[in-house]
Amino acid sequence: METKQNYEYDEISLKELIETIIKGKKTIIVITSIVLILASIYTFAIQKPVYESKTVLLASNVASKVTKENITDITSYINNLSIQNSNTLETYKQQIKSPNVFENVIKTLKLDKEKYTVDSLSNIVRVNLIKDTNLIEISAKTTSANLSEQIANATSDSFINFINNINEKKVNQSVEFLKVKIEEQDAKLKTAMSKYEQFLKDNGSITSLKNAQANLYIDQKNIKTKFDNLESNYQDDILNNEINVKKSENKLESYKSVISSVDKTLKTNESIVNNDLLRESLSENGLSLKDLSGINLVTESYNANYLALTSQENQEKIKLKSFLEEKNLIIEKYKKEKTLLKNKLDALDKEINANEVKLSELMHTNDLLNNEITNAKKTYELLLNKYDEIKITESVKAGEVNIIVNSKAYTPNHPISPNKKLNLAIAFVLGLMISVFIVFFMAMWKSDSNKVK
Structure with a gap:
């Protein structure tokens, strides 16, 4: 309900x-x-009707984003001296609406400076970047179809001239910079070469010093070889001497043992009658053979074997003494020769070390001077090549290379505003x-x- x-x-x-x-x-x-x-x-x-005219520019050598160059030395700086710099489309967009470009448009078209200023042209001119392309669209909106076309084309031409002027200044600055740097580098190169010549003059040939050092190493090796041979020979001589001493001592022990078992003297017991000399002598003294027959003569004499053994023992003692003396001579000779070789080796080591230090210092100085000359030559040649490159490309207009007119603006036949039908439709709805x-x-x-x- x-x-x-x-x-x-x-x-x-x-x-x-x-x-x-x-x-x-x-x-x-x-x-x-x-x-x-x-x-x-x-x-x-x-x-009043508003007319829009558009010109389209094609940009080449475009960077995706602004990059900060990491310039750490003169080589990096020289390599970055180029009139063909890469700019982003956004950079070009901002440069198109720069005061210099609009002032040149006003001057070129002889526009009324009271009516047309940089600010007013900034409102008249629009710059759009066409997505996913390298195209830049410049549009001009005025109440005059002809003026719109003129402003659009004049803006594109003024922009290209603006880029040319900037790069011309950069070229001139680069040329002057390179001239100064070439003169400086030439002086550095001459100074480096003069220093190197004086270095060689003061220190002689490094090769001869290397050869002398090589000979010292050979002498050192020879002395070490002699040292090793001396040590080896000494050990052999000492071993042989000890063997001889041992043999001699063994012989002496043998002689001592044999001599101890041999009687030093021999005793003989004979009748005086059997001794012709004593018998005659006693007979002359009036003793008869009968008287002498009961008398025995006991004689004692050195044992010939004992004497022979003791003689051999004494000779062996002399040999043993000579062996012992020989050992002392071997040791003394070894010590003298070892000391002599050691002194020579120490002297060689000192000389080698001194030469090594000197050679190392000379090589280091030589390398530094060579590097200085090499770097100076490299930089000098780089400067000359860059100077020639910039002089050759000096006449090239970078703006016309990097920016070209893809399509020029034309005089529009129909205004873009007002839209009469739309205005009347809006008025009808609004009035209703x-x-x-x-x-x-x-x-x-x-x-x-x-x-x-």
Whole structure:
């Protein structure tokens, strides 16, 4: 039941709205007509047509982003001296709207400087980067079709000239910089070569010093060989001597053992009668053979074997003594020769070390001077090559190389604004809305007034 009442209430309200609009149709028509008339007068009589002309530039050698060059030495700096620098499209976009470019446009087209300024041209000219391309679109909007075309083309030409002027200055600066650096590097190269010549003059040939050092190493090796041979011979001589001493001592022990078993003297017991000499002598003294027959003569003499053995023993003792003396001589000779060789080796080591230090210092100085000359030559040649490169490319206009006109602007035949149909349509809708609002407002005003009465 409640739903039905709401439905009837809504139906009555909608009916009242429609009746209100119908009652105020004259007002709606009048107001809408007035708005349309005013819009028509503005569109056809007051508002000036706006013409847009576009030129498109093609940029080459474009960088994806601005990179900071890491210049750490003169070589890096020289290699970065180039008139063909890579710029980003955003850089070109900002340069197109620079004051220098617009001032040149005003001067080229002889525009009224009071009416056309850098700021006003900045509002007239629009620069767009066409996505995913290297194309730059320059558009100019004015109330004159011819002027729009002239400003668009003049802006592109002025921009290219602007790039050329910048790079021409860079070329001139680079040339002057290279001239100064070439002179400086030439002086450095001459100084380095003069220092090297004086170094060789003061220190002689390094090769001869190397040869002398090599000979010292040979002498050192020979002395070490002699030292090893001396040690080996000494050990052999000592061993042989000890063997001889041992043999001699063994012989002496043998002689001693044999001698101890041999009698030193021999005793003989014989009758005086058998001794002719004593018998005759005693006979002369009046003794008869009978008297002498009972007398025995005992004689004692050195044992010949004993004497022979003791003689051999003494000879062996002499040999042993000579062997012992020989050992002392061997040791003394070894010590003298060892000391002599050691002194020679120490002297050679000192001389070798001194020469090694001197040679190392000379080689280090020689390398430094050679590196200085090499680096000076390398830098000098690099400067000359870069100078020749820049002189050859001095006449090249980098702006025309990096930026070319892809399509020139043309005089537009139709304005881009005002859009008369759109203006009238908007005016019609706007007038209709205003008039309906006024009708509803007046109806509500009357309704409230009646309720008050």
